[in-house]
Amino acid sequence: MAKYIMAFDQGTTSSRAIIFDHSGKIIASLNKEFKQIYPKPGWVEHDPMEIWESQIEVAKGVIEKAGIDPGDIAAIGITNQRETTVVWDKNTGKPIYNAIVWQCRRTAPICDELKNKGFDKKIREKTGLVVDAYFSGTKVKWILDNVEGAREKAEKGELLFGNIDTWLIWNLTSGKVHVTDYSNASRTMLFNIHELKWDKEILAELNIPEQMLPEVKPSSYVYGYTDKNIFGVEIPIAGDAGDQQAALFGQACFKPGMAKNTYGTGCFMLMNTGEKAVPSNTGLLTTIAWGIDGKVEYALEGSIFIAGAAIQWLRDELRIIDNSPQSEEYALKVEDTNGVYVVPAFVGLGAPYWDMYARGTIVGLTRGAKREHIIRATLESIAYQTRDVLEAMQEDSGIKLQALKVDGGASANNFLMQFQSDILGVPVDRPQVIETTALGASYLAGLAVGFWNNKEEIEKNWNVDKHFEPAMDNEKREKLYKGWKKAVERAMKWAEE
């Protein structure tokens, strides 16, 4: 019997492939960063061919690194940066435009129009989402409206739309399977999360032909098999979920009330709400967690657009650190931020503010402000944003969180995790495997092919690495947080015409 599962974790800044064994242990992992394209301020694109090529390169590389035979892989699970939009020609297989990334703000005016018409309320009800340039719907419309001949071709059925999961599965399968899963569909702003189908009224409003949309399947399901020319064998592709939902699954948050926070490019807190789609009154999203075992389960989500990406900004743009882990070293060289707050609203602000026109701000600078303070304030901004969404989530769900499960690249930062626990006043638990996104995709794939039998078996694989207890007194906590709220006010609406 095949001994491993391979996950493709196609993230915002890198493509990653990881091979897991039955105990959920990482056998080998390989990562490749790819180009971020910023054609204008606030615009973000990726080259879909580079995404595909980098993903295949790391997949082949990780098999070699692990020293295993492709025939030893029982299934592949796919997980992806969500919302990022690719439109391609069905006949040539070539994208007609770069992928418009979830962070891209170019469709803010289309969103404003929807809001002005009052159509946003309908969208909120049907899709669980807030009208924002974040989601795929307005991105598809933009491509159809702006790429020459696109709309005509789409109407003739010659173009296909997909998020990155769909794009990868279409390229991987010999039969060119055009599918997505419930969790990804729920991020398009085109999918009715209650009726579980593409919403004709929204499609008509955005003028998007339904025939270009993928078929929506469960998250644990055999969608197809890899073309033999890729790995030399046909491997079932059996799991598909948006990366944040996959992380919720990988953290074994299977019961209502269980929550996790993933610190990657952005930061995403999700709470399982079971078979109930809980509406939010605080600016959170109601989203599909996954479709499995013949049913769909929901989650409440707080989406923070910039988290680890702010650390990359310190490294690549400000060039005041050489690598991400160094941020911890510098942060610990000072006692506090000396009154400095960084609001990394580089692409607007997501939950709970939803301000497409907010922009990054540094406030509280004095003559004594050093790079250590700015670095520390940048790390702290990740924790403050998390507190914003945790408060919203507790209010919407009526559940007081006993502990927060964390994961993702930046959760490796012990300073950040301790400050997180301090500023929330809630313990933080980091598991041994922080690659829970990939792990969740593996679990979904493994369940579909009988590699794992049930969720109970998977739950036993979760082990804590480090537990962080709040160590800050309440007065200090609230004083610091008050300063953050003031800083956020300064960042809001900055880029509004």
Ligand SMILES: Nc1ncnc2c1ncn2[C@@H]1O[C@H](COP(=O)(O)OP(=O)(O)O)[C@@H](O)[C@H]1O
């Ligand atoms: N030790 C660290 N401290 C702070 N940030 C870190 C650290 N290690 C990684 N990061 C940040 O985490 C992000 C990478 O995490 P990852 O989970 O791989 O993200 P993604 O899936 O979004 O590409 C990067 O933005 C990086 O700057």
Ligand SMILES: O=P(O)(O)OC[C@H](O)CO
């Ligand atoms: O690339 P990540 O891991 O930051 O995830 C991006 C999210 O899926 C965007 O919604």
